[in-house]
Amino acid sequence: xxxxxxxxxxxxxxxxxxxxxxxxxxxxxxxxxxxxxxxxxxxxxxxxxxxxxxxxxxxxxxxxxxxxxxxxxxxxxxxxxxxxxxxxxxxxxxxxxxxxxxxxxxxxxxxxxxxxxxxxxxxxxxxxxxxxxxxxxxxxxxxxxxxxxxxxxxxxxxxxxxxxxxxxxxxxxxxxxxxxxxxxxxxxxxxxxxxxxxxxxxxxxxxxxxxxxxxxxxxxxxxxxxxxxxxxxxxxxxxxxxxxxxxxxxxxxxxxxxxxxxxxxxxxxxxxxxxxxxxxxxxxxxxxxxxxxxxxxxxxxxxxxxxxxxxxxxxxxx
Amino acid sequence: xxxxxxxxxxxxxxxxxxxxxxxxxxxxxxxxxxxxxxxxxxxxxxxxxxxxxxxxxxxxxxxxxxxxxxxxxxxxxxxxxxxxxxxxxxxxxxxxxxxxxxxxxxxxxxxxxxxxxxxxxxxxxxxxxxxxxxxxxxxxxxxxxxxxxxxxxxxxxxxxxxxxxxxxxxxxxxxxxxxxxxxxxxxxxxxxxxxxxxxxxxxxxxxxxxxxxxxxxxxxxxxxxxxxxxxxxxxxxxxxxxxxxxxxxxxxxxxxxxxxxxxxxxxxxxxxxxxxxxxxxxxxxxxxxxxxxxxxxxxxxxxxxxxxxxxxxxxxxxxxxxxxxxxxxxxxxxxxxxxxxxxxxxxxxxxxxxxxxxxxxxxxxxxxxxxxxxxxxxxxxxxxxxxxxxxxxxxxxxxxxxxxxxxxxxxxxxxxxxxxxxxxxxxxxxxxxxxxxxxxxxxxxxxxxxxxxxxxxxxxxxxxxxxxxxxxxxxxxxxxxxxxxxxxxxxxxxxxxxxxxxxxxxxxxxxxxxxxxxxxxxxxxxxxxxxxxxxxxxxxxxxxxxxxxxxxxxxxxxxxxxxxxxxxxxxxxxxxxxxxxxxxxxxxxxxxxxxxxxxxxxxxxxxxxxxxxxxxxxxxxxxxxxxxxxxxxxxxxxxxxxxxxxxxxxxxxxxxxxxxxxxxxxxxxxx
Numbered sequence: 011x012x013x014x015x016x017x018x019x020x021x022x023x024x025x026x027x028x029x030x031x032x033x034x035x036x037x038x039x040x041x042x043x044x045x046x047x048x049x050x051x052x053x054x055x056x057x058x059x060x061x062x063x064x065x066x067x068x069x070x071x072x073x074x075x076x077x078x079x080x081x082x083x084x085x086x087x088x089x090x091x092x093x094x095x096x097x098x099x100x101x102x103x104x105x106x107x108x109x110x111x112x113x114x115x116x117x118x119x120x121x122x123x124x125x126x127x128x129x130x131x132x133x134x135x136x137x138x139x140x141x142x143x144x145x146x147x148x149x150x151x152x153x154x155x156x157x158x159x160x161x162x163x164x165x166x167x168x169x170x171x172x173x174x175x176x177x178x179x180x181x182x183x184x185x186x187x188x189x190x191x192x193x194x195x196x197x198x199x200x201x202x203x204x205x206x207x208x209x210x211x212x213x214x215x216x217x218x219x220x221x222x223x224x225x226x227x228x229x230x231x232x233x234x235x236x237x238x239x240x241x242x243x244x245x246x247x248x249x250x251x252x253x254x255x256x257x258x259x260x261x262x263x264x265x266x267x268x269x270x271x272x273x274x275x276x277x278x279x280x281x282x283x284x285x286x287x288x289x290x291x292x293x294x295x296x297x298x299x300x301x302x303x304x305x306x307x308x309x310x311x312x313x314x315x316x317x318x319x320x321x322x323x324x325x326x327x328x
Numbered sequence: 329x330x331x332x333x334x335x336x337x338x339x340x341x342x343x344x345x346x347x348x349x350x351x352x353x354x355x356x357x358x359x360x361x362x363x364x365x366x367x368x369x370x371x372x373x374x375x376x377x378x379x380x381x382x383x384x385x386x387x388x389x390x391x392x393x394x395x396x397x398x399x400x401x402x403x404x405x406x407x408x409x410x411x412x413x414x415x416x417x418x419x420x421x422x423x424x425x426x427x428x429x430x431x432x433x434x435x436x437x438x439x440x441x442x443x444x445x446x447x448x449x450x451x452x453x454x455x456x457x458x459x460x461x462x463x464x465x466x467x468x469x470x471x472x473x474x475x476x477x478x479x480x481x482x483x484x485x486x487x488x489x490x491x492x493x494x495x496x497x498x499x500x501x502x503x504x505x506x507x508x509x510x511x512x513x514x515x516x517x518x519x520x521x522x523x524x525x526x527x528x529x530x531x532x533x534x535x536x537x538x539x540x541x542x543x544x545x546x547x548x549x550x551x552x553x554x555x556x557x558x559x560x561x562x563x564x565x566x567x568x569x570x571x572x573x574x575x576x577x578x579x580x581x582x583x584x585x586x587x588x589x590x591x592x593x594x595x596x597x598x599x600x601x602x603x604x605x606x607x608x609x610x611x612x613x614x615x616x617x618x619x620x621x622x623x624x625x626x627x628x629x630x631x632x633x634x635x636x637x638x639x640x641x642x643x644x645x646x647x648x649x650x651x652x653x654x655x656x657x658x659x660x661x662x663x664x665x666x667x668x669x670x671x672x673x674x675x676x677x678x679x680x681x682x683x684x685x686x687x688x689x690x691x692x693x694x695x696x697x698x699x700x701x702x703x704x705x706x707x708x709x710x711x712x713x714x715x716x717x718x719x720x721x722x723x724x725x726x727x728x729x730x731x732x733x734x735x736x737x738x739x740x741x742x743x744x745x746x747x748x749x750x751x752x753x754x755x756x757x758x759x760x761x762x763x764x765x766x767x768x769x770x771x772x773x774x775x776x777x778x779x780x781x782x783x784x785x786x787x788x789x790x791x792x793x794x795x796x797x798x799x800x801x802x803x804x805x806x807x808x809x810x811x812x813x814x815x816x817x818x819x820x821x822x823x824x825x826x827x828x829x830x831x832x833x834x835x836x837x838x839x840x841x842x843x844x845x846x847x848x849x850x851x852x853x854x855x856x857x858x859x860x861x862x863x864x865x866x867x868x869x870x871x872x873x874x875x876x877x878x879x880x881x882x883x884x885x886x887x888x889x890x891x892x893x894x895x896x897x898x899x900x901x902x903x904x905x906x907x908x909x910x911x912x913x914x915x916x917x918x919x920x921x922x923x924x925x926x927x928x929x930x931x932x933x934x935x936x937x938x939x940x941x942x943x944x945x946x947x948x949x950x951x952x953x954x955x956x957x958x959x960x961x962x963x964x965x966x967x968x969x970x971x972x973x974x975x976x977x978x979x980x981x982x983x984x985x986x987x988x989x990x991x992x993x994x995x996x997x998x999x
Contacts, residue, residue, distance in 0.1 A: 064878060067885030071892075073784055075704045077715070080871075087871035091863065107847060107857045108866070112737055113725055117863070120724040123770055130778030130905065132891045133701065138905020141778065145771035146913035152770075153763035156737070160759060163741050169856040228891060232878050305917045312760070319756040323744050 099274035102264025140225030157315030430799030505545035549582035564627030568686025605646035613639030657835035666735035684714035
């Protein structure tokens, strides 16, 4: 019985993130448009885009290999599995113990590894420039992310996201310097990982400053749909991660009844809406930075993470 | 027959084979006979080692041969630690032999490889089995010389002679350091048996000196920065299956020596020692992978990546030493097991990648990545196996590299309990360095794979390449399967390592086999757990689900067309990103500091149609800051002392007399 209800909660969570992810992106786009006094497309536009892309034929470059064709699915699967392991409205999911936060970061790393390879596969300079910049950004973002994980793990005594969320939802955590640093650092990493302004611009094509979009330039049709969906999921994953770790209010604890699951889901939607609004506000207020300024930006995140971890090594009460 | 006797019989067989190979080596069938025999012998030795590690009997078996020093004899011993390293050695040996069955046929000078290959394998086995300082050093030197001969197998190729020379100098230096270390360990009584050394008390100053000497001796063989300079020269110079053995296995034999002395013979480690090891390990990890990132020779890139992995293993060993010095047995067992697991994992994927590089070399005759490209179309099987190796070495789930790095990160998270402030401040920084090394490794192998196997062919050799023989492919696929198996069933490997951890650090990780769904749980499930099997099943299931739904309900239409080139679609393959250009962002971020890297662009004046030129300046600061001055000093001194060669007999006699008197005076003052 317990197993069945656990499975249902896990399944609901997986479907929820999959269905909500395009909506979040559409919502952020809408807010951004409204902030610059444009009408903007409907918040449901990403769903329509995905459906349209999926129904179109794939135009494959002449010398694209099998790796190019399987990468969209591998990337999507890795990101979806990672997203399914982050608690959204409830902790203690059935498969939470399959992978901890370090493994979630590494799963996103796997997705990026294959995407960067696919960028190299066709053999155009665009793919190469995108891949080489993407791995440069990742080479700084991943250590920063791991230091954030260390920080959280030292506070909560675990790298297991459910345990972390459970611990931080309890009353005796209080305000901590290290957690503040981790939050700022995580925000910076999330910006970089999701290719948002000021690190990268998700709305441009064929501009030499771009990273992610150059890497996937050769993709079309259903392959592009998979990659786009993966990118939507990744944004949702990071928002959920920040929400469940730093703002775990009203998250349903494991084993509580249907009512608290509903409240948890409602609270989660509110958190997503708030985070999406803040993201749009931030993106509208800042300008894209030069690509070689990005290392300084991420270096700051790395240092914040390191400082937070060091403080915790000095004393657990920071 | 006792377990150690079986191993010694295999070693004797290998030595006999080496002698036989000298006689046989000019004949046509020699390659098949020798590699077939080494394959069989390695397989027997592997089975024996597996049985003694998994068999559950914790007693060590010993054997004394009446050779060597007359009052000592040669002692050999097989305990849990030795069994584990024998598994690494013989698994590497067996796969290299299998690979050699095919690859060896392309060798232009088999008579320069065949006698030394079994000798090299025998040497590595003997080092692990030796149980007294004299036989240890003798076998160590035998191993070094055999591998040196293999490095010099193709001595006429440019660069190889220099590689052999640097290797010889560094190997002699390393053995000298080991000789002194064992001299200190044996003490004034001079009992060279490991049993006596283990029982003796060691003064703190001699323990410190032994640490320094072991870092010099074993560290130079393993490739610790700044003693690594010979490694990227020598490992790639050997034939590829020997490169795989040197990188994947011989560096591990050096790590075995370090563990044997620092953990087993010297007794309880101290925390300053662990701080030194942590520092050197983390520097090695980051420097190694940065060097690899800058490299465009495929085999040298792999050799530099070996240096990175050695750094990771040393960090893990340093953590184990720190925990042991603080009496944290469980954490020490975790860090030590992680180190051993990484040793095993690295031997899998590094051998696999060197085999892949050898296959590329066979098919194209080219090691420079910037002349390759597009091999995924012409070498489908090789490229698949190498892809597995690249994913595994980049520490990505669900493959094996991730598991050991995950365990090391879990060990880092245990370290706030350490009491020393120096370690408390150091360990987070070391953790950051490890994370940086892991991320850079992924970048490096995107480059290696992307430039070599993907894209369009950059040269005629890459355009006409063909798939390699079946023996090579079998060896690669076996190793690829092992990479996956060790990644999805790590609990079995961790449980198998329990006797080693119990023997060396006096504790073991909790049993993993009883965990539900074959998860691994280092401390407790609420703290951290990982299940590679389920991660793989989930990824496979969701990916196939997505493929099914899209092909069933959306579209499966596909059209081939030219790549999008912004209206400039006839770009030559030279317009692709090359290895050098791929590394440019990282060179700019890290290289300006580490290598004093500078890009010089020479632009022709307007109207001139000559192409612009980009020249990249990289400085190996370790070489120019440390080795070049030493070499200069040696050169200077030898020119100065040169005239001693041309003295008259009277002067020689007076020189001898003066030396004698000085020595006697020193002795008189000393005592």
